[in-house]
Amino acid sequence: MNKSVRKAVIAGNWKMNMTPSEAEKLVNELKPMVEGKNGCDIVVCVPFVDIATVVNAVKGTNVKVGAQNVHFKKNGAYTGEISADMLKECGVEYVVIGHSERRQYFGETDETVNLRLKAALDAGITPILCVGEVLTEREQDVTAEVVARQTKIALLDVDADAVKNVIIAYEPVWAIGTGKTATSDQADEVCGIIRDVLAAKYGKDVAEAVTIQYGGSMKPDNAAELLSKYHVDGGLIGGASLKAADFTAIVDAAQ
């Protein structure tokens, strides 16, 4: 199989950074720097309050907009929550689901991840499903079991046609925001394990078509090596996505 059947996706996760005016400045700086770089899809996943500003700023460019979470109910008495239809109408094309910070600080479970993922798919938004082990799990050598469980539960009741519209981000929790990066071999191995889980459920052809990113301190100086690996189809980038030059360098590594 040839890795080039899959489109690489470089997605920035701005987390809780950037007011709307700061967001506009960053994205206006980024746009000309990534213009014409069509070897990968380029996404910025921004705070909810920045969505309208950023969607407007990137109109007609190759930069797409994502959100960082979505609620699983269509509407109703869920104070403070945002539905998939709301995101869609605002021009959101991607949404991060099950990020480790949401699992760790906000009680996100594999089950609610599954509900959110299906809500996104139903609304025509591409979920970026995050899976990954914490440090103790890696030390106990249960990484494969952890990511397999997270992936299987997240994809419950998702059929083969729908899963082709899902991006999976392997994000070892010990590498997020820590400056510690998985080696390219570790990243490739676990992305391959995730692909095996997909193959067991949906067949090899479907599994080969799914984009699997690596995330965890991806930076200009390690991106090319990570992205060169067979199973690594892009990156989910936190810290380095807040600087236009660094994010562009990672986009360049994916061309």
Ligand code: PEP
């Ligand atoms: C992330 O937030 O998903 C992430 C990978 O962050 P960082 O690149 O800062 O480790």
